[in-house]
Amino acid sequence: MNVENGVHDPHYFVPAPSRWPIVGSSGLFCLALGAAFAMNSVSAGKWLLLAGAAIIIWMLFGWFGDVIRESTHGQYGKQVDYSFRWGMSWFIFSEVMFFGAFFGALFYMRVITVPELGFDSTTHDLLWSGFKEAWPVATGPKVDAYHAMAPWGLPAINTALLLTSGVTLTWAHWGLVENQRGHLKIGLALTLLLGATFLGLQAYEYHHAWTEMQLTLASGAYGATFYMLTGFHGMHVLVGAIMLATMLGRVLRGHFDKEHHFAFEAAAWYWHFVDVVWLILFVFVYCI
């Protein structure tokens, strides 16, 4: 994009004072306080949590409502468009780093910690005699037995689903660019369907793992990284799906044309990002 001063709107759009940010902050505050209370069995906790969540949902509707209104009223010029593009890219970069922390934890435990604990030597045998590491089924000296996930069942299907959804989304985007609305709608709906199926299968997988494979959050280095990585990924799929559903809603109302549809593209970037995370996850959590 144009770093060296390409576009200058004659009047860069600066929004009017808005109450949504402070609403959002109050919501997050309730959420944080509520969570801290709930985790320490203070009874007010869950009500605060609920209130916080409700406030946030209200804020999201209000805030994005404003943005959509401003956009459809043509208040966003070319330069604002660039801002949005930059903004979204940097946001995704921050998400990459967030996942990086968890992948880092996985690699570190797998390559350094677990082998060290299981290594036969005068030193660590003093503490954990008899522990022999065996990734993925024995990742800590004091972990209850569990079974590990096999990659070539559900996870492989899920991989295929997400990859396909990337394709259908791109196909929908072509529809938008070529002004073929029907095409666009079907593409979007298909993507959503694939995303929802993915989430359903993932939920099923969790249930199965938790109840039948004794694989829980407490299942050592493997259990922790498995649930945290796939869990945060799943949450991102959910958010992406909500974004796409919003886009579908807007498409049905006739929003977007082939020039102005950055909201759609942002959702698509996000979706592709979540896709890529899954691929890395599939390789490092399930396969290797």
Add this chain to the structure above:
Amino acid sequence: MTAATETLNPIQGGHADEAHGHDDHGHHASTGWRRWVYATNHKDIGTLYLWFAFTMFIVGGLMALGIRAELFTPGLQFWQPEFFNQLTTLHGIIMVFGAIMPAFTGLANWMLPLMLGAPDMAFARMNNWSFWLLPPSALLLVISLFVPGGAAAGGWTLYPPLSLQFGMGMDLAIFSVHLLGLSSIMGSINIVVTVLNMRAPGMTLMRMPMFAWTSLVTAYLLIAVAPVLAGAVTMLLTDRHFGTHFFKAVGGGDPVLFQHIFWFFGHPEVYIMALPAFGIVSQIIPAFARKPLFGYHSMVYATASIAILSFMVWAHHMFSVGMPATAQLFFMFMTMLIAVPTGVKVFNWIATMWQGSMSFETPMLFAVGFVCLFTVGGFSGLVLSIAPVDTQMHDTYYVVAHFHYVLVAGALFSLFGAVYYWLPKWTGYMYSERMGKFHFWWSMIWFNVTFFPMHFLGLAGMPRRIPDYPLQFTDFNTLASVGAFCFGLGQLIFLYNVIHTIRGGVGKAPANPWEGSHTLEWEVPSPAPHHTWETPPAREVVEKGLKEQLL
């Protein structure tokens, strides 16, 4: 305080400067509390940030005085050890996340659009959110002091397994860090996009003010590492409540893993608190040397090098965890290497002063004080970077001395300089130069009295984070405590001077009160009107200033 802030930033009526054509604004400004709570104006939000930061500085400073009071003599006089640890922890967290970082973000908010010729920050509404996440996070920390078990007491570094032992206070600290991270990420995205996308025509990247450069690089660092910190504290949370074993050996986890993740964030974090200071000093020194910044290009490259290197040195905080020798050596060499680009900066500042026509108003005094004392702190950092020497110094007061030289005499002094430098632009009045100079010399003397002796304490082996100490450490501790109280007292002069200026100071300020400053913010009247550069400045205006800076 509201009365003061009202005057700090009066809404300009019709008499805006014609030359720049910002007569009417697309929307009406709100008034009263709504003006601040619903604000989308970068100047209002900048003002909020700055006052918030100063408040937190006082709060964190009072906690430091609590620490120093206890350490005045051996024995436990005032606090139970648990509470002492809470003081240390909250002092660190509040100063880092509540005082220094928001102050820099506030400055960026106020000054970047003015310096770059932009009508506002790129995302004005999100800008408001970045700010208004801070008071709730601070509130969470305050609440944590009153829950059963008290606030987090594991140091600002929150090392497990110790941090797994505390009660609800720790969870509140974790969530507070989450909100602070969110705020930092959004604030940084705003800064990056503003710098990349909102510059006036003619203001290319390699010609924009150094402060814009350092803000850009800092924001980039924050976007990269704030999520990593969020990840680290999330793992703490699940280890505390959901049975995971990230940091517990029984499940194949490792307490040292937390330290790796934390410092992967933490080391860039210390440059997040240093780079904007470099930017400020690079604005102030040329202005008062009446000479363009020496080696602009190498300054830019040095900033970038520091940022890149800062991702490769984190384990110098962990030399005593027992890493393999190869890792020790790698991190030692990389850490030492940072002295090269930092040295380039110091040399460039001195070359800027060389053959100048210098005068020493308060901003310049703080800038020169910064260069001297930051270098002292940098040198002690270099001593720490030598892994074997760090064996003796690690977790002693030598480290405390090191980081207060770079943080207080570094970040904080640069902030004082910035406030004096831009106060005329913000308020439309001149501050009292006499009071400013007094503030500088007072701070300079007592700062050194407080923190220089800590080097000796550290060399002699006094551990940090202890409420009581063996007798041979008494003298220097007493000295440091006296210094701390005097240093703190001096900050009241600063507060008074700022309020005095807001109320009229020593007279009206011209659009450009300094002879040697040529950046765009000095082209708008003082005080800066509520809306500036609604249409980008004309190319000649931009070029004129750039030519003065030989860019």
Add this chain to the structure above:
Amino acid sequence: MRFPRALGLAALLPACTYAIDGKYTFQTPQTLIARDISDLHAWIMAVIVVIFIAVFGVMFYSIFKHRKASGHKARHFHENTTVEVLWTLIPAVILVIMAWPAAKVVLAQKDTRDAELTIKATGYQWFWGYDYLDHGFGFKSKLATPRNQIEDYHRDSKQKDAHYLLEVTEPLVVPVGTKVRILATSNDVIHSWGVPAFGVKQDAIPGFIRDTWFKAEKEGTFRGQCVELCGRDHGFMPIVVQVLSKDKFAAWVEQKQKEAKAAADDPNKVWVRDELIARGKTVYEANCAACHKSDGAGGGAFPALTGSKIANGPIAAHVGIVLSGKGAMPAWQGLSDTEIAAVVTYERNALGNSVGDFIQPKDVKAARK
């Protein structure tokens, strides 16, 4: 090392820092490594002081000569590639010269091979435990300074000892001139085992063992403190090392072994309840009271044992949590079967609980599996 050492000493002489031991600078080094570190530091200080004087000499010259007040006019140069390359390269070269001797010391510090004596140092909240692995005995080393010298809330504390906060009930004893390998680990949180005079500092990480070594050159008593924040009494867990001649050390070891044998529990002994309760009280005070408090009331994150579901429930679960830990509760694998049987029995029949049952060491042994 000789050249930098001489230079460093020369630079430090004016400051007389070696004259006042342990106040302005390092404690007098007692090992080769500590001396290397001290020399490295001196040499680096010399380099730094020289650079500092040179750089700021230039700056202050400019500040005095090039001021507006004295009528100096600014000269508008703003670039010079040659000097910029120079002041990038010269510092880099200086750094290499600094890094070289440092790297050698790192390698020496890390070389724990061929130790003649291995001691495991375990950090507890808030004292140290030492196990002489080669000799089969161990002991705990706790702060000896009386509480009433420390707590000064009412200005009535006693005169403080000369070694206030640096005195322990029983120091670590090592022979002179012997390479001693320390295996540092911890029972609960991270502590750090450091003795400045030996140039040693090693974090003690729960669940892991990290080693370091030293070879003391002189007999005497050397002191350090825990140097990693470990909670409430972090400031109150000193480390004292007594260096004895090899003969005295051998005699000491012999005596300790005898004591240990005398005190050892016969694992097959069958205990009666009251014996276990009495024994359990000492185990409890030594290990558990730090968190659960002497009266079992707990506090903060630490649950009360008085009336606790586990301490009043099935005994197997009680033994289980003590053996394997949970959350912030450490796993007490390091206690003997007898000690665990005793402390569990104590908790169930004292501290306000009166379950009435008890457990034999051999059952604890079985539960360990």
